[in-house]
Amino acid sequence: MNIILLGAPGAGKGTQAEIICDKLQIPTVSTGNIIREALKSGTDMGKKAKSFVDKGKLVPDEVVIGIVKERIKKDDCKAGFILDGFPRTISQAEALDDMGVSIDRVVDIEVDDQEILKRMSGRRVCEKCGASYNINSKKPKVEGVCDRCAGTLVQRMDDSLDTVKERLSVYHEQTKPLKGYYEAQGKLVTVDGQQELSKITDDIIREIEA
Numbered sequence: 001m002n003i004i005l006l007g008a009p010g011a012g013k014g015t016q017a018e019i020i021c022d023k024l025q026i027p028t029v030s031t032g033n034i035i036r037e038a039l040k041s042g043t044d045m046g047k048k049a050k051s052f053v054d055k056g057k058l059v060p061d062e063v064v065i066g067i068v069k070e071r072i073k074k075d076d077c078k079a080g081f082i083l084d085g086f087p088r089t090i091s092q093a094e095a096l097d098d099m100g101v102s103i104d105r106v107v108d109i110e111v112d113d114q115e116i117l118k119r120m121s122g123r124r125v126c127e128k129c130g131a132s133y134n135i136n137s138k139k140p141k142v143e144g145v146c147d148r149c150a151g152t153l154v155q156r157m158d159d160s161l162d163t164v165k166e167r168l169s170v171y172h173e174q175t176k177p178l179k180g181y182y183e184a185q186g187k188l189v190t191v192d193g194q195q196e197l198s199k200i201t202d203d204i205i206r207e208i209e210a
């Protein structure tokens with residue numbers, strides 16, 4: 001089963017992807033995590049992406065499309081995968097269609113802008129494995145330490161207020177139109193992202209299995 005999680009930055013796509021991939025036993029492909037890894041290790045791709053990520057802009061389509069194309073060819077994606085943070089533009093969605101990838105469901109996690117701004121200030125991510133937490137709503141068992149790998153939890157550079165505002169406006173302009181794109185293909189389902197975490201997961205699973 002191939003699934004796309006759509007939604008604004010901070011809507012909880014990463015958190016839900018982690019839970020659902022464990023339940024469905026398929027990997028998550030997160031372009032944001034792959035790009036952050038490349039930034040950390042200073043690869044050519046990381047160097048190309050840095051100025052865009054730092055400003056809250058989208059990395060050019062050809063770069064992210066290349067990342068996804070390579071990643072989903074790997075063996076662990078054969079039984080399906082969850083795309084978190086891709087596609088983010090109509091061109092990326094078209095490229096996915098051109099790759100011959102058949103998408104089963106596109107789950108839009110809806111959260112309003114005010115709530116997004118509130119959440120982003122509490123967001124923390126593991127600098128080692130990329131797992132996400134929130135100091136208000138999804139606390140780790142030990143403060144500042146990742147439950148999964150014991151890595152250190154940090155605030156993302158691009159979670160500063162100005163960058164978040166830019167990322168939200170990019171979302172409204174370039175990513176939100178994907179809802180119409182996938183609605184026209186009959187694949188879009190919508191979930192209320194402002195409920196309790198477990199309720200959101202239940203709704204997503206129900207929609208995926210429907």
Ligand code: AMP
Nearest residue numbers: 031032052053057058059064085086088
């Ligand atoms: P995320 O963790 O998904 O919010 O991604 C962090 C940053 O990585 C974004 O603000 C973009 O700069 C970049 N990025 C991640 N996914 C994409 C994508 N599909 N297209 C373009 N840029 C992306």
